[in-house]
Amino acid sequence: xxxxxxxxxxxxxxxxxxxxxxxxxxxxxxxxxxxxxxxxxxxxxxxxxxxxxxxxxxxxxxxxxxxxxxxxxxxxxxxxxxxxxxxxxxxxxxxxxxxxxxxxxxxxxxxxxxxxxxxxxxxxxxxxxxx
Numbered sequence: 001x002x003x004x005x006x007x008x009x010x011x012x013x014x015x016x017x018x019x020x021x022x023x024x025x026x027x028x029x030x031x032x033x034x035x036x037x038x039x040x041x042x043x044x045x046x047x048x049x050x051x052x053x054x055x056x057x058x059x060x061x062x063x064x065x066x067x068x069x070x071x072x073x074x075x076x077x078x079x080x081x082x083x084x085x086x087x088x089x090x091x092x093x094x095x096x097x098x099x100x101x102x103x104x105x106x107x108x109x110x111x112x113x114x115x116x117x118x119x120x121x122x123x124x125x126x127x128x129x130x131x
Contacts, residue, residue, distance in 0.1 A: 001076040010065035013121065020128040025064045027127075031120040032067040035113060036060035040069060042109065046101045047079065054079060069102060 010028070017024035037060040044055035057071040078085050080100055082093035098104065106113070125131045 001071055001073075001080060010121075013125070014064040016130060017124060017128050020130070024124055024128055028120070028124055029062045029064050031124070032064075032117070033060050033062035035116045035120070036062060036067040036069055038116075039106070039109060039113070043069060043102050043105050046105060 014025040014028055017028065040058045040060060044058055047055050047058075049055055054071060054073045054076055057073045057076075058069055059071070061068045061070055075085075077083075078093060080102055081097070082095040082100075084090075084092045098107075122131070
């Protein structure tokens with residue numbers, strides 16, 4: 001399961017940054033990953049813990065234009081959204097379209113995440129001499 005935030009226009013900005021310094025898109029990716037990484041403890045503290053596998057498997061990822069939090073635990077989608085699983089779909093959990101943990105936490109932190117992304121963009125465009 002993967003929850004991602006993609007920022008419109010970041011692809012074009014990265015092209016401009018690359019034209020100035022080939023390392024700047026890498027710095028953008030690493031900066032976005034760091035923002036996603038700071039988000040993980042808040043999410044991990046909210047997911048239910050039976051074995052700790054789900055909360056321990058959350059990891060940050062990023063491209064030059066998006067940041068994400070993902071997990072490889074196969075039941076993460078069921079925990080986050082609900083639905084029916086198992087033999088003859090016998091195990092049921094109420095479906096919540098907007099999610100229970102990751103997505104609501106991202107919504108709660110939206111302003112903070114946006115502020116961090118803007119600060120990162122400002123830093124890199126200044127470094128590139130584009131401001």
